[in-house]
Amino acid sequence: MKSAAYEPRRYRDSMAGPGLRCFTVSHLESDMWVAVATDAPPEAEEAARAAMLDARRGLEEYIATAREFLTALVPYEPRPGCPALARAMAAAAALAGVGPMAAVAGAVSAYVGRRLEELFGLTEVIVENGGDIYLRSNVPRRIAIYAGASPLSNRLALTLSPTLSPLGICTSSGTVGHSLSFGRADAATVLAKDAATADAYATALGNRIQGPQDIDAALSWIAASPEVLGAVVIAGDRVGAVGQVELGPYSGE
Secondary structure (H helix, E strand, O other): OOOOOOOOOOHHHHHOOOOEEEEEEEEOOEEEEEEEEOOOOOHHHHHHHHHHHHHHHHHHHHHHHOHHHHHOOOOOOOOOOOOHHHHHHHHHHHHHOOOHHHHHHHHHHHHHHHHHHHHHOOOOEEEEEOOEEEEEOOOOEEEEOOOOOOOOOOOEEEEEOHHHOOEEEEEEOOOOOOOOOOOOOOEEEEEEOOHHHHHHHHHHHHHOOOOHHHHHHHHHHHHOOOOEEEEEEEEOOEEEEEEOOOEEEOOOO
């Protein structure tokens, strides 16, 4: 679960590779970065915006009738007849042991990405929503990890194999922005096939980090989660990783 407060988003530069056409769609506090293949139809931009608004509208209408969905900090069973997106968020959060709004940014990213795939048959789609990413790609992609004031911030990047696509890559932080976290990780990044699941687990992983001394135990915990493909934690000047993670230096190129 991420804040709407602005943070430098240099990681977007690392995703804007050759063969991609990039644009942003925004509404109120939502600010989404989208990349599609250069030969994607021009209608993709308006379709991305419509999908974002559709996702927001459904959640806002549901929350107006079920305020506890917004405020729950532990797994919560949504009411019958809730939107499919809310049910997906609740299911992902239950796996990670957190409240459903911990999965919102990842869930909306995936919603927009899958809508573009369905409408236009796209096989190259990246949707980034406040650090939470849905990715489908036929080529390797590199994504830098922003970690606030850590000396490792924007110094490391994930290389993501196309064999992992579609993929969710989500990051939680207890030191960046105003998002709710019970930990002090500068960055807790999780990879999972489902972006809502990656988002929920990123929150849960970040909650377990009060300092560098907690990295090993937190990674051991998440390594036991079958839904998680891999994870990275940055706390101060320390970094740890587990699972299907290819982590290397990043120089801004």
